[in-house]
Amino acid sequence: MTDHHPAVRDIDLMAYADGLLDADPKRKTEVETYLRQHPEEAARVRDYAAQNTAIRRLFNPVLSEPVPERLQAVLDYRRGWALGPVARAAIALGLILAAGFTGWVIGQRGQSAPWPMQAFVDQMLMTDERPYLTSRSDFNQALDQAMEERTQPLDWLSHQIAVSLQPPDLTSQGFTLVEKRLVAANGPQAVQIMYATSSGRRLSLFLRTRWQDESPQFRFAENDGVTMVYWLEGPLAYALAGQLDRQEMVDVVQTLRTSMRHQPQGTISQIAPDTAPPDTLLAPPVTPTQPVPSKYP
Amino acid sequence: MDDLKWLIAREIPHLRRYALALLRDPHAADDLVQDCLERALRKRHLWRQYGSLRSWLFRILYTVFLNTRKTQWRDQQTLPLEAIEFTLAASPNQEAYVEYREMAKALAQLPEPQYAAIMLIALEGFSYDEAAWIQGIPIGTLRSRLYRGREALRTMGAQTWRHGKVRRIK
Numbered sequence: 001m002t003d004h005h006p007a008v009r010d011i012d013l014m015a016y017a018d019g020l021l022d023a024d025p026k027r028k029t030e031v032e033t034y035l036r037q038h039p040e041e042a043a044r045v046r047d048y049a050a051q052n053t054a055i056r057r058l059f060n061p062v063l064s065e066p067v068p069e070r071l072q073a074v075l076d077y078r079r080g081w082a083l084g085p086v087a088r089a090a091i092a093l094g095l096i097l098a099a100g101f102t103g104w105v106i107g108q109r110g111q112s113a114p115w116p117m118q119a120f121v122d123q124m125l126m127t128d129e130r131p132y133l134t135s136r137s138d139f140n141q142a143l144d145q146a147m148e149e150r151t152q153p154l155d156w157l158s159h160q161i162a163v164s165l166q167p168p169d170l171t172s173q174g175f176t177l178v179e180k181r182l183v184a185a186n187g188p189q190a191v192q193i194m195y196a197t198s199s200g201r202r203l204s205l206f207l208r209t210r211w212q213d214e215s216p217q218f219r220f221a222e223n224d225g226v227t228m229v230y231w232l233e234g235p236l237a238y239a240l241a242g243q244l245d246r247q248e249m250v251d252v253v254q255t256l257r258t259s260m261r262h263q264p265q266g267t268i269s270q271i272a273p274d275t276a277p278p279d280t281l282l283a284p285p286v287t288p289t290q291p292v293p294s295k296y297p
Numbered sequence: 298m299d300d301l302k303w304l305i306a307r308e309i310p311h312l313r314r315y316a317l318a319l320l321r322d323p324h325a326a327d328d329l330v331q332d333c334l335e336r337a338l339r340k341r342h343l344w345r346q347y348g349s350l351r352s353w354l355f356r357i358l359y360t361v362f363l364n365t366r367k368t369q370w371r372d373q374q375t376l377p378l379e380a381i382e383f384t385l386a387a388s389p390n391q392e393a394y395v396e397y398r399e400m401a402k403a404l405a406q407l408p409e410p411q412y413a414a415i416m417l418i419a420l421e422g423f424s425y426d427e428a429a430w431i432q433g434i435p436i437g438t439l440r441s442r443l444y445r446g447r448e449a450l451r452t453m454g455a456q457t458w459r460h461g462k463v464r465r466i467k
Contacts (some may be wrong), residue, residue: 055419062314
């Protein structure tokens with residue numbers, strides 16, 4: 001289309017403006033020589049490059065937007081492709097539950113673990129030396145981090161259950177958020193949120209997705225000065241561990257449940273309603289380490 | 298999630314950006330990307346024949362765009378500016394806003410084949426070989442679309458983003 005120079009054509013100029021000659025230094029040099037001899041062509045190349053810049057600026061904000069859940073869901077659960085959004089969500093939930101359950105069965109083969117979350121926490125205790133009490137980083141540093149990455153692991157869990165989650169606020173009980181991280185033991189992944197008081201007492205909350213046939217019983221266990229509480233609510237299973245006495249623990253749990261209940265809930269509640277009314281969860285405390293027989297076998 | 302899905306997931310923001318450029322409607326753009334991802338997974342066994350996962354995904358996106366545009370979305374070649382201005386909401390200053398608004402207007406004047414070719418190159422940095430393959434056209438056709446489109450933009454944009462008014466980031 002141009003007859004200025006036999007060796008350099010429009011496509012070379014465009015390729016130069018598009019940065020496509022960077023991998024071909026010899027050709028690039030030839031084009032640059034040509035451009036020095038032809039200022040009007042150099043202006044054209046500058047215009048092309050400026051167009052590219054303007055176009056990128058125009059559409060680049062899209063790159064930093066969060067990926068819509070429905071697009072991510074296509075990759076996560078491809079069987080949902082022909083169905084409507086509600087059916088997709090139901091299938092997605094089913095797969096999460098099935099995956100979690102399989103992981104649990106594999107993890108528990110040969111053992112007689114009565115209750116998955118308890119087994120999970122027990123595993124955590126075995127595999128990681130007191131992870132519920134120790135923080136991996138220095139306290140203050142961890143606190144800064146917690147402020148910066150306030151919701152990161154929770155975003156992962158939120159994605160799993162299609163419900164937006166914020167770390168529960170326990171400041172009214174004197175506990176400040178210290179650290180959040182993803183933890184896993186033989187399959188099921190959970191989010192661990194660590195709190196501490198100003199005097200250094202620690203408290204760990206484990207959150208993970210529940211599966212359907214779990215019994216919604218509320219359980220206490222005490223072991224070696226550490227109190228643990230397990231319960232289920234909505235789409236989540238909770239475990240709380242700390243060096244607190246039982247009454248303190250009950251207070252913390254009440255605060256926590258109130259805090260979690262006031263968070264925005266998504267579609268999960270329509271798909272998997274609570275199997276127990278919330279008010280029956282805090283039933284009278286049971287004997288330590290002796291789970292109550294389930295009403296829901 | 299297996300490796301392929303992980304690789305595909307990394308391209309989603311780029312697919313969304315190109316889809317928005319093509320359709321200028323965020324909702325329709327995500328519909329297009331969703332359709333593209335579903336097809337890609339159904340045909341996942343095929344992509345290795347084509348070498349690059351990235352250009353394979355964009356080829357699917359563009360093909361779906363061409364196939365469904367007339368029946369499902371819209372028939373016209375120039376589209377309203379609202380969607381583009383929507384993405385401009387984050388622009389830091391008024392001057393930049395005016396410039397990009399002018400750019401958006403000029404882009405909207407281009408015939409769709411030229412527009413789609415320029416967007417593919419400017420946004421995603423594909424080589425001309427790859428871009429021609431993605432659009433299913435000979436490389437000469439691609440070159441001609443790029444050239445005519447860019448010259449048209451130059452003419453229309455002479456008073457706005459020329460002469461370095463738009464800062465270069467390269």
